Amino acid sequence: MVTPESLAELIEGEDVMDAEPIADADRDCPECDGDVLEVGYMPSALEFVTGWKCQDCDWAETDRE
Numbered sequence: 001m002v003t004p005e006s007l008a009e010l011i012e013g014e015d016v017m018d019a020e021p022i023a024d025a026d027r028d029c030p031e032c033d034g035d036v037l038e039v040g041y042m043p044s045a046l047e048f049v050t051g052w053k054c055q056d057c058d059w060a061e062t063d064r065e
Contacts, residue, residue: 008041011051011060017042029054 004019019041027036034056042048053060 002037004039004041007037007039007053008043008051011039011053011062012041012043012049014043017045025052027052029057029059031059032057 002022004022005016007022008016008019019039021039023038025036025038028034029036032054034054036052036054038050038052040048040050050063051060052062
């Protein structure tokens with residue numbers, strides 16, 4: 001089962017400090033049209049990031065600029 005922390009780690013590529021509950025992003029993956037999950041997380045004490053990850057492929061992105 002995917003936890004908020006493990007989903008955030010998949011998106012970030014490394015450990016995160018904390019993560020909020022996973023939500024359905026209400027959007028389709030731009031690569032495979034699969035379902036996308038959304039999670040907010042803190043990769044460090046000074047940063048909050050919202051990330052999106054497809055359930056069916058490796059696609060992921062964040063709201064970082």
